[in-house]
Amino acid sequence: MPSNLNxxxxxxxxxxFGRPQTYxxxxxxxxxxxxxxxxxxxxxxxxxxxxNLAMIxxxxxxxxxxxxxxxxxxxxxxxxxRVILTPEHAKRLIAALKDNIDKYEDQYGPIQNSQxxxxxxxxxxxxxxxxxxx
Numbered sequence: 001m002p003s004n005l006n007x008x009x010x011x012x013x014x015x016x017f018g019r020p021q022t023y024x025x026x027x028x029x030x031x032x033x034x035x036x037x038x039x040x041x042x043x044x045x046x047x048x049x050x051x052n053l054a055m056i057x058x059x060x061x062x063x064x065x066x067x068x069x070x071x072x073x074x075x076x077x078x079x080x081x082r083v084i085l086t087p088e089h090a091k092r093l094i095a096a097l098k099d100n101i102d103k104y105e106d107q108y109g110p111i112q113n114s115q116x117x118x119x120x121x122x123x124x125x126x127x128x129x130x131x132x133x134x
Contacts, residue, residue, distance in 0.1 A: 049080045063090040 051067035058064065067081040085093065105111060 051080055053077070055079075058087075058090075062086060 049067065050069055053068040053070045055066040055068065056063065057066075063085045065083045065085070066079045067083070068077050069080050070077040101111065
């Protein structure tokens with residue numbers, strides 16, 4: 001074959017349709033799609049909600065996280081935010097939270113657990129639902 005013909009073939013692009021992808025190619029394609037998600041954050045949502053107590057409950061199909069602001073000396077507290085997660089997403093959230101706590105402690109030092117924090121708010125508090133931990 002003449003070298004001139006080989007050069008033309010190398011430059012030519014060949015498009016094939018309907019060619020099955022390998023599992024690795026599908027995973028790479030999914031990763032590319034995941035990276036293209038645009039998350040919108042309104043000004044109101046960006047302010048966030050302060051919480052110093054979380055109540056967690058679960059069923060066979062979901063985890064419920066209630067974020068509460070508890071004030072010392074005030075007998076009532078309101079749930080400020082409720083997040084409902086699938087068990088799979090709850091597990092991913094725990095892993096991401098652990099990773100971030102590890103990074104925080106590497107940068108700022110260990111987070112100290114205050115033994116007296118639970119007593120200043122007279123725990124436990126019952127909300128009439130299934131028991132949970134925070």
